[in-house]
Amino acid sequence: MQTLNWNDLQVFLAIAQTGQLSKAGQALRVDPTTMGRRLRRLEARLGATLFEQTRLGQVLTEAGEALLARVEPMAQAAAQIEDQGGPAAGLSGLLRISVSEGFGTWFLASRIAEFAAAHPALTIDLVASSGFLSPSKREADIAVTLSRPKAGPVIARKLSDYALTLYATPGYLDRVGPPRDPADLAHGHCLVGYVPDLLYAPELRYLDEVHPGLAPQLRLSSINAQHRLLASGGGIGVLPCFIGDADPALVAPLPQCRIVRSFWLVTHQDTHQLARIRAGRDWIDALVHRHRDLLLPR
Incomplete structure (x- = not known):
């Protein structure tokens, strides 16, 4: 050898x-x-x-x-x-973080520079996409997923709940008429949602929870594309509140239609105590705690 x-x-x-x-x-x-x-x-x-x-x-x-x-x-x-260089030596190497597209784009990407500035020798990959890299297969050091992994050599715990609701532009609602209750959405509204057979997680099925039998007419595989469509006045659909509330072009016509999902923090059991992974995990924890009101607005 x-x-x-x-x-x-x-x-x-x-x-x-x-x-x-x-x-x-x-x-x-x-x-x-x-x-x-x-x-x-x-x-x-x-x-x-x-x-x-x-x-x-x-x-x-x-x-x-x-x-x-x-x-x-x-x-x-x-x-x-x-x-073993310890904190005095500073963190170095590669830290790869896999997250959902919306959470990565709207929550982490605008804030990750502060973490990078604190660790200038650390290379950080933020993989924000429709799907997740697997910590159990060592594809990522940290993953923020939509459910607890059912198997594999990983350590997982709930990071936070987050809320979603329906959004549209005032112009769209003036043109079509605002829904008075969820049942109204089945008549005359252009519903926006995911492509059903391209869902990468079952937790992304929303509309049937708003009202049984609702199905999107405009189907897009990307949450960012759905947001752009809704913000252009093209329809009404479900967004995480940390996306919808951040866009002044959008309003929530049925705030009582609140859906709650969860983010899970996942690392490999053999590497979760490495300094760079601990630092990334602690930073995500602190960030979520500091901005809990964006994930779960009252």
Whole structure:
């Protein structure tokens, strides 16, 4: 093992954790061709095939499983050594945070510069998209998800509840007529919502909770696109209050139609005590506590 290249072992570990060369390359910031070359070099030195190529990606062979059992403790030890500089040395390395599109765009993105300024040697990836990277597969260091993970080597706890309600522009309501109650939405209103078969989380199904049987006429896969459509006067739809209340172009015609969802803070059980991950987790905690009124307005 002494003759093996540690960089090649890191490549092997990333592929084992993500199951795909491309995802492993993204995590290490290495192109897939280089990843494949390093993997072949490692297999040649060991005289063993470490992965089987399947339709879904790379699957560990028996030899790969045996190597993984030896490499994971090495990687954990290396991460702990990296952390031993302590607060005086400052945080460094990469911190990747995966969040939902709306929370990332409207809540974290405008405030993350303060965290970056406090840790100038730390590189921060804020992945705000329709879907989540997985801490259990080491795709992200921290994830803010819409539900508690049901399995995997992760530590999860509720970060906060947040409220949603219906929004539209005054111009739209003047043109169509304001709804007096949720049942009015079924008649003459242009409802805006998600594309049902492209939902990345069941918690994003809102309209049926407002009134049974409601379905969107204009369906968009992005919450930011839905917001832009509503703000242009194109319809009426559900937004998180931290998005809708922040836009002076929008009003909430039925504030009694309040939906509550939850954010969960998720980290990998093997890395949640690393200094950079603790710092990111504590910052998100403090930020949410400080701005709780935006998530759950009275």
